[in-house]
Amino acid sequence: MRTFATIILLASASAVWAQEVGQVKVAKGSVQIERAGQRTPVAVGMAVRQADTLLTGADGSVGVTFSDNSLLSAGPNSALTIDRYAFDSTTHAGQFDASLRKGTLSVISGKMVKQTPGAMRVRTPSTVLGVRGTEFVVRVGDGS
Amino acid sequence: MRAALVVVAAAVAAGCAQAPPKPVVTEEYVVVLPGPDGRTGSVEVERGGARRLLSEPYAASRIGADGQQSALKASEPEVRSTFGAALSALPARPATFMLYFVTGKDELTAESKADVQKVLDELSRRPSPDVLAIGHTDSVGAQELNDRLSLQRAERVKALLVAIGIAAERIYVAGRGERELLVPTADNVDEPRNRRVEINVR
DSSP states (O other), X not given: OHHHHXXXXXXXXXXXXXXXXXXXXXXXSSXXXXXXXXXXXXXXXXXXXXXXXXXXXXXOEEEEEETTSOEEEEOTTOEEEEEEEEEOTTTOOEEEEEEEEXXXXXXXXXXXXXXXXXXXXXXXXXXXXXXXXXXXXXXXXXXX | OHHHHHHHHHHHHHHHHSOOOOOSSOOEEEEEEBOTTSOBOEEEEEETTEEEEEOSTTEEEEEOTTSOEEEEEOOHHXXXXXXXXXXXXXXXXXXXXXXXXXXXXXXXXXXXXXXHHHHHHHHHHSSSOOEXXXXXXXXXXXXXXXXXXXXXXXXXXXXXHHHTTOOGGGEEEEEOTTSSOSSOOOTTOOOGGGSEEEEEEO
């Protein structure tokens, strides 16, 4: 019984850790977050989790600060997915995979890339960007 | 032969009359930017097994609607016009503060007490701010012990910040042990400046 309780405690602790990987710090116009098939309007302060997709409308833009201090923001008509995010705050080891299906993205990489250049990858429909630091912008489509 | 040409001509004419065909390949564009310190990082662009490194300020790679990849150099005004909305939505860069303790005591130095006010000021300037307290140790002792000690230092700073009114759920802690010495030393060197807690306000 005690073992069982311990397992539940450990599971919930890791779930809390896994839940929030970043926080929305900027949200303008129409922005939604798609999580497990459900779309919710985005507000400043909202947690971003692995597997979330951020969707902006024609007047929308959104900025997120991640736990390793990576900063990502998307302009209008964008679809940005956080495919995988893992970060060890003690060793700074980690992996960050994001994909931009359409729209514009600007990135300032964080502590995990500083520790391990290439730890962050941004995928577009035909390209994989290996991030060695620090600032760059990406556009997919003609912006319409 | 002539019949085939007529069919092709008709198809071309029909194509012109209607909307242009959708491109098979989406246009893609990436530009590397210089940082605030003037230094430019690098991004490796990998496509179909070919790799290209962008590492100069405003170095860019573009894939046209025809699928052709080209290297070019972008300009600051052009980046601002194409990416302005995304760039202006970037969250503020984290602000960093360093807090030091009186040796052997659970008490901040006088200078660090003044810095706590700066942390509060920074918090009031940001929308939905959070705080990351990162503990560090000097290189005396085993790494596992220093990992634990550094986390304890971060927890102590968290308790101090909570005591002056910062919500506990907005404060995250991390312990880096002796991995990030402020003053580089050999192992097992007693160095007060390495025994510190770094605060990131985000």
